[in-house]
Amino acid sequence: MTALRAEIDRWQADLDNIADASQTDNWFLEERRLAEAQHTILAFRGRILPMLSAQQQHDTIIADEIEHLVDDLEDLRNDTFQAAHPRESHRQIAEAVATLRALTRVALRFERTLEDA
DSSP, X not given: OOHHHHHHHXXXXXXXXXXXXXXXXXXXXXXHHHHHHHHHHHHIIIIXXXXXXXXXXXXXXXXXXXXXXXXXXXXXXXXXHSTTOOTXXXXXXXXXXXXXXXXXXXXXXXXXXXXXX
């Protein structure tokens, strides 16, 4: 298992733990989305994006797309801190996290293809 795969697996496991905790502890939707956004931003900015940026050129293209998406997610997270944040931001956070999951699967496929070569 590569370091990138381990970090992505860790991020996804943490998201699963957030989902479980939100159900068990009866969190409000806003709390869950905020936790997902915060954790995703920290994981990508701190560990995943630096690894992707160090990869081959096609991975840097994916890394750029992921970075833009993380920037958008950060804006959405900041919106949830406002007293009158738009309800739409909760759906948008969920969509951004889902898109990040898909993009990380693509990045891992490129990484596996390079290992096989």
